[in-house]
Amino acid sequence: MINIAVLGYGTVGSGIVEVLNTNGDSINKRTGKEINIKYVLDLKTFPDDPINKKIIHDFNIILDDPSIKVIAEVMGGVEPAYTFVKEALLRGKSVCTSNKELVAKHGAELLKIAKDKNINFLFEASVGGGIPIIRPLNQSLTADEITEITGILNGTTNYILSKMSEEGLDFNTALKQAQDKGFAERNPEADIEGHDACRKIAILSSLAYGMQVDFEDIYTEGITKITDIDIKYAKVLNTRIKLFASSIKDGDEVHAMVAPFMINSDHPLYSVNEVFNGIFVKGNVIGDVMFYGSGAGKLPTASAVVADIIDAVKNLDRNIWTNWSSKKLELTDIKRIKNRFFIRMSNDAAIYDNKNVEEVIKNKFGVVELVSVDGIDGEIGFITSDILEAEISEMLKELPGVLNLIRVRF
Amino acid sequence: MINIAVLGYGTVGSGIVEVLNTNGDSINKRTGKEINIKYVLDLKTFPDDPINKKIIHDFNIILDDPSIKVIAEVMGGVEPAYTFVKEALLRGKSVCTSNKELVAKHGAELLKIAKDKNINFLFEASVGGGIPIIRPLNQSLTADEITEITGILNGTTNYILSKMSEEGLDFNTALKQAQDKGFAERNPEADIEGHDACRKIAILSSLAYGMQVDFEDIYTEGITKITDIDIKYAKVLNTRIKLFASSIKDGDEVHAMVAPFMINSDHPLYSVNEVFNGIFVKGNVIGDVMFYGSGAGKLPTASAVVADIIDAVKNLDRNIWTNWSSKKLELTDIKRIKNRFFIRMSNDAAIYDNKNVEEVIKNKFGVVELVSVDGIDGEIGFITSDILEAEISEMLKELPGVLNLIRVRF
Numbered sequence: 001m002i003n004i005a006v007l008g009y010g011t012v013g014s015g016i017v018e019v020l021n022t023n024g025d026s027i028n029k030r031t032g033k034e035i036n037i038k039y040v041l042d043l044k045t046f047p048d049d050p051i052n053k054k055i056i057h058d059f060n061i062i063l064d065d066p067s068i069k070v071i072a073e074v075m076g077g078v079e080p081a082y083t084f085v086k087e088a089l090l091r092g093k094s095v096c097t098s099n100k101e102l103v104a105k106h107g108a109e110l111l112k113i114a115k116d117k118n119i120n121f122l123f124e125a126s127v128g129g130g131i132p133i134i135r136p137l138n139q140s141l142t143a144d145e146i147t148e149i150t151g152i153l154n155g156t157t158n159y160i161l162s163k164m165s166e167e168g169l170d171f172n173t174a175l176k177q178a179q180d181k182g183f184a185e186r187n188p189e190a191d192i193e194g195h196d197a198c199r200k201i202a203i204l205s206s207l208a209y210g211m212q213v214d215f216e217d218i219y220t221e222g223i224t225k226i227t228d229i230d231i232k233y234a235k236v237l238n239t240r241i242k243l244f245a246s247s248i249k250d251g252d253e254v255h256a257m258v259a260p261f262m263i264n265s266d267h268p269l270y271s272v273n274e275v276f277n278g279i280f281v282k283g284n285v286i287g288d289v290m291f292y293g294s295g296a297g298k299l300p301t302a303s304a305v306v307a308d309i310i311d312a313v314k315n316l317d318r319n320i321w322t323n324w325s326s327k328k329l330e331l332t333d334i335k336r337i338k339n340r341f342f343i344r345m346s347n348d349a350a351i352y353d354n355k356n357v358e359e360v361i362k363n364k365f366g367v368v369e370l371v372s373v374d375g376i377d378g379e380i381g382f383i384t385s386d387i388l389e390a391e392i393s394e395m396l397k398e399l400p401g402v403l404n405l406i407r408v409r410f
Numbered sequence: 411m412i413n414i415a416v417l418g419y420g421t422v423g424s425g426i427v428e429v430l431n432t433n434g435d436s437i438n439k440r441t442g443k444e445i446n447i448k449y450v451l452d453l454k455t456f457p458d459d460p461i462n463k464k465i466i467h468d469f470n471i472i473l474d475d476p477s478i479k480v481i482a483e484v485m486g487g488v489e490p491a492y493t494f495v496k497e498a499l500l501r502g503k504s505v506c507t508s509n510k511e512l513v514a515k516h517g518a519e520l521l522k523i524a525k526d527k528n529i530n531f532l533f534e535a536s537v538g539g540g541i542p543i544i545r546p547l548n549q550s551l552t553a554d555e556i557t558e559i560t561g562i563l564n565g566t567t568n569y570i571l572s573k574m575s576e577e578g579l580d581f582n583t584a585l586k587q588a589q590d591k592g593f594a595e596r597n598p599e600a601d602i603e604g605h606d607a608c609r610k611i612a613i614l615s616s617l618a619y620g621m622q623v624d625f626e627d628i629y630t631e632g633i634t635k636i637t638d639i640d641i642k643y644a645k646v647l648n649t650r651i652k653l654f655a656s657s658i659k660d661g662d663e664v665h666a667m668v669a670p671f672m673i674n675s676d677h678p679l680y681s682v683n684e685v686f687n688g689i690f691v692k693g694n695v696i697g698d699v700m701f702y703g704s705g706a707g708k709l710p711t712a713s714a715v716v717a718d719i720i721d722a723v724k725n726l727d728r729n730i731w732t733n734w735s736s737k738k739l740e741l742t743d744i745k746r747i748k749n750r751f752f753i754r755m756s757n758d759a760a761i762y763d764n765k766n767v768e769e770v771i772k773n774k775f776g777v778v779e780l781v782s783v784d785g786i787d788g789e790i791g792f793i794t795s796d797i798l799e800a801e802i803s804e805m806l807k808e809l810p811g812v813l814n815l816i817r818v819r820f
Contacts, residue, residue: 019553019695030552030733124550130696132542132550139549140534140542142440143429143716268702271681276698285429286540286713288686289703292678293696303696306553314731321724323440 002031002313003038005062007084008075009051012098012125013040015302016072016309017051031310038068059084063091070312072305073097074125082106089113089121094316096308098125098301104199104215107206108326115319122308122320127153127200128277130300131293132307137207137281138322144283146208150246153200155275155295156184156191157223157243161231161260162273165240170228183275193222194243194258201245204279205256207322209249211329213256218247219334221259230404232373233344233381239264241406242272255332262342264410335390340408344381346401357401364395383408412441412723413448415472417494418485419461422508422535423450425712426482426719427461441720448478469494473501480722482715483507484535492516499523499531504726506718508535508711514609514625517616518736525729532718532730537563537610538687540710541703542717547617547691548732554693556618560656563610565685565705566594566601567633567653571641571670572683575650580638593685603632604653604668611655614689615666617732619659621739623666628657629744631669640814642783643754643791649674651816652682665742672752674820745800750818754791756811767811774805793818 006013020027020035028034039056046052059080062068071088073095075081081102085095089110097103103110103126114121124134128151137146152158156178163174175192178184190196202215223243234241239262247256263270268290272278277295282288294300311320343365347357361367361382371381387395396402416423430437430445438444449466456462469490472478481498483505485491491512495505499520507513513520513536524531534544538561547556562568566588573584585602588594600606612625633653644651649672657666673680678700682688687705692698704710721730753775757767771777771792781791797805806812 022695023553023555026555027553030731032731131699132546135550136542136546139721140545140717141713142720143433143437143713145433145436265681268681271675271678283540283713285432285709287704287707287710289541289701291699291701293699297697299695300697303551303553303693307550310552311549321440321442 001034001036002069003036003065003067004070004072004309005039005041005068006037007041007059007071007073007081009040009042009044009046009055010074011298012074012301012305013042015298016074016305019299019302019306027306027310031313033313035309035313038065063087068093069316070094070096070309072309073099073102074305075099076101078102078105085110086113089117089119092117092119094120094122094312096122096305096312098123098305100126100196100199100203104202107203108212108324111322111324112326118317118319120312120315120320122312123203124308125301125304127203128279128291128293129295129297130303131277131279131291131295133204133279133291134207136291137204138320141281141283141286144286146249146281146283148246148248148282149201149204149208149279150244150269151197151201151204151279152242152269152272152277153245153279153295154191154197154243155277156188157197158272158277159183159275160192161223161226161241161243164226164228164231165234168228168231171224171226192224194220197243197245198258201247201256201258205247205254205329206324208247209254209329210323211325211327213247213329213331217331219257219259223260225404226260226406227404229376230344230406232376233342233371234262236371236373237262239410240270242269244409253332254329255334255337257334260406262406262408266410335388335393337389338386339389340386341384341392342381342406342408343384344379344403345399346403347378347380348401351401360401364399379403411444411446412479413446413475413477414480414482414719415449415451415478416447417451417469417481417483417491419450419452419454419456419465420484421708422484422711422715423452425708426484426715429709429712429716437716437720441723443723445719445723448475473497478503479726480504480506480719482719483509483512484715485509486511488512488515495520496523499527499529502527502529504530504532504722506532506715506722508533508715510536510606510609510613514612517613518622518734521732521734522736528727528729530722530725530730532722533613534718535711535714537613538689538701538703539705539707540713541687541689541701541705543614543689543701544617546701547614548730551691551693551696554696556659556691556693558656558658558692559611559614559618559689560654560679561607561611561614561689562652562679562682562687563655563689563705564601564607564653565687566598567607568682568687569593569685570602571633571636571651571653574636574638574641575644578638578641581634581636602634604630607653607655608668611657611666611668615657615664615739616734618657619664619739620733621735621737623657623739623741627741629667629669633670635814636670636816637814639786640754640816642786643752643781644672646781646783647672649820650680652679654819663742664739665744665747667744670816672816672818676820745798745803747799748796749799750796751794751802752791752816752818753794754789754813755809756813757788757790758811761811770811774809789813
């Protein structure tokens with residue numbers, strides 16, 4: 001038997017208990033040992049839940065109990081998670097976490113401590129919920145140099161964009177619906193502004209390129225500027241708009257961004273809809289691979305944490321090699337990156353010194369193919385060829401008639 | 411430094427050499443040791459290739475060299491691969507293979523020998539080419555009870571069906587095109603009759619359910635009966651036809667089949683086109699996950715073999731647990747399984763004793779919604795509700811007007 005402790009009895013914490021109860025027999029068979037939850041740390045008590053007899057409020061009880069070899073941290077947030085996890089690792093206890101803020105911020109340091117102690121710091125659940133992506137990056141794609149990771153890494157925004165597309169909702173209505181269904185928080189900023197996806201692509205990029213990618217360095221744009229009119233154009237163009245979190249390696253340079261992208265059905269992430277996540281990885285020998293599944297949710301996330309617990313128990317005195325050094329990777333300024341853009345412009349000639357908008361577009365962008373949507377008057381859309389991000393920023397300053405702009409990847 | 415041997419210098423064998431040459435530095439860093447190919451076993455010589463100085467023709471040289479700790483077997487076919495691999499494992503050498511025939515037939519036995527010897531028998535490349543699927547099943551989805559695996563596991567047939575759909579080609583023209591492009595063999599039977607996919611789903615099912623699934627027991631139907639007319643109906647129905655290799659667990663019963671299925675865009679495998687493979691897995695806690703990538707090809711397949719080599723080197727004296735016992739899993743007879751069917755029927759009343767075909771369909775199948783395709787006369791299509799496979803076989807005997815029948819999964 002092996003004793004473990006769970007830090008936090010919220011959604012994921014109670015999911016871990018449920019998964020171990022539901023699949024305990026096969027899990028114990030696979031682990032070779034019986035996994036026993038000895039403590040659950042939480043501020044609250046749960047009088048109506050059998051777990052209550054295991055609830056403790058003092059982390060030191062866990063730290064001081066030598067029988068606890070593995071800890072699952074599912075509290076979320078950087079503190080006190082960071083202090084607890086670091087202390088646990090220093091005391092020789094392996095930690096499995098679903099906490100993306102913690103991993104993005106302190107992953108390299110915590111991995112180093114685990115390595116020095118010959119134990120493990122595992123975080124499969126921190127990106128993509130239940131989708132196996134950390135372990136595949138770490139153990140399966142080892143023959144490759146990764147040249148791109150692009151993910152739909154946030155279920156809330158993907159749900160909102162899917163509903164806007166399927167039901168013609170505007171952003172606020174779709175957000176409200178996501179909140180009513182429990183897919184979006186009361187304060188949805190971390191999701192809709194892209195901060196959540198940003199931390200996750202920072203984690204994946206650090207693993208893929210083996211160096212520390214600071215999430216603060218990643219250009220991040222959310223989905224709040226996407227309107228139902230944009231979605232209508234996307235439909236006419238046979239495309240979808242998705243919030244991509246992406247990092248691309250070109251020679252020795254890596255650039256990363258979180259932003260809405262317009263994609264067509266040729267892209268492997270095109271069919272990733274609703275609350276699902278998908279992660280596309282390109283390697284220099286394996287080519288394109290893609291991983292898809294539930295990016296959040298109680299049981300899928302708990303499934304990933306429990307898989308880590310099983311790995312931690314099977315490797316009690318053996319560090320699983322992870323390619324993530326603390327050396328900082330300096331990302332390329334996205335101003336130096338080229339993208340294609342879908343642009344919507346007013347066709348009010350008064351804005352352009354009485355020039356025809358089509359003429360303006362042709363002169364500025366060299367584009368002749370224009371798109372219009374039945375029932376939407378007063379504007380026109382088009383897709384540019386590759387333009388430097390720096391250049392498009394300049395062009396926008398001189399073009400008051402631009403209504404919206406969305407990057408294109410096809 | 412660690413010496414390895416490669417058995418077979420064909421497409422995959424030369425790919426392994428190329429991957430190790432291309433990414434050697436990072437591979438050696440990840441492995442912690444320099445991987446050195448000491449021997450390549452092949453019947454032929456390769457005078458113009460630098461590999462020629464490592465070519466040997468006698469397997470005993472490898473067996474008798476104690477410095478060889480890991481062997482990559484990429485010859486294909488059951489013999490002499492089986493004899494070589496078994497002998498190597500018995501001598502304490504780990505083996506990594508891409509050989510699906512070998513793994514499907516002798517996987518359980520070879521895994522047992524590897525376990526007894528505390529070494530490894532790894533076969534990531536045997537299913538889905540470069541797509542990580544064996545290791546995720548084995549090490550990531552360990553908290554779950556798997557209830558379904560459905561894959562597009564054969565690139566040749568997927569290419570043919572994609573071309574038929576995209577370009578309106580008939581089966582023979584699409585096959586010819588696949589052969590011209592090197593995606594199909596001169597003798598394409600193993601692919602187009604579903605035998606290749608059958609072996610792969612046998613391997614995945616054995617791993618998922620932890621028992622031996624004999625490929626001979628799996629009901630297998632290829633794509634040779636799919637016509638360009640079926641594809642036209644599929645388009646009208648907003649569906650695609652895909653060759654699925656599928657096993658589903660319902661309570662204690664597992665049934666498996668390889669057959670063309672009609673699916674719509676809600677299915678995660680809908681966008682798996684051309685030579686790509688995709689594998690959909692359902693677990694009782696993780697929900698739906700899907701893995702996508704190049705299912706074949708020199709470098710993707712070699713990438714998977716090399717990832718296994720890296721794992722074998724990192725675990726020289728440590729068996730990686732694999733959930734596949736030799737105990738036979740008795741599959742449920744598919745006659746007892748229900749499916750929905752798309753059926754095309756002649757509308758020549760003479761066949762039905764001068765009854766109207768619509769009346770016949772309504773009486774037989776209770777179906778009232780009929781589909782027709784512009785320009786295709788003399789017939790009508792429809793989709794049934796759930797019908798037992800045994801029952802549909804009986805019904806077909808009494809219905810001479812049936813032109814084709816394709817299972818439906820939506």
